[in-house]
């Protein structure tokens with residue numbers, strides 16, 4: 478599993494939105510990246526609206542949890558162990574260790590699947606991924622056959638996308 482694990486400076490969402498000191502980085506590279514992230518967000522809010530809407534509902538459910546921008550998506554650090562990706566929103570455990578970092582990168586890979594698949598994302602990725610993770614039959618299969626979680630197409634593809642182009 479070749480996961481891209483980067484330490485993105487933790488900047489508050491409010492500072493990013495208001496252009497406060499913590500959100501200012503400067504430079505043409507950053508401006509280009511910002512335009513790319515705006516386009517990314519616009520596509521997630523139109524083409525990817527079904528999952529982005531669900532993500533927004535979940536975001537409101539965990540509104541008191543810490544939030545931050547992460548590579549152009551809203552990352553919520555909740556108190557659960559697992560992660561989920563719904564369009565413009567990703568949810569990961571609240572930690573700074575390598576596991577949390579890898580999970581954020583992986584969930585970001587799913588957001589790129591949302592970008593590519595749009596309205597097909599929930600049926601093609603969301604549901605199969607959820608079943609692969611939750612179904613007892615799938616858990617037993619992984620355990621007994623020693624199959625890694627990342628073997629399943631939804632996960633392997635997300636890992637690959639997470640390590641490609643950085644927005």
Ligand SMILES: [Zn+2]
Pocket residue numbers: 583584587606631632635
């Ligand atoms: Zn996944």
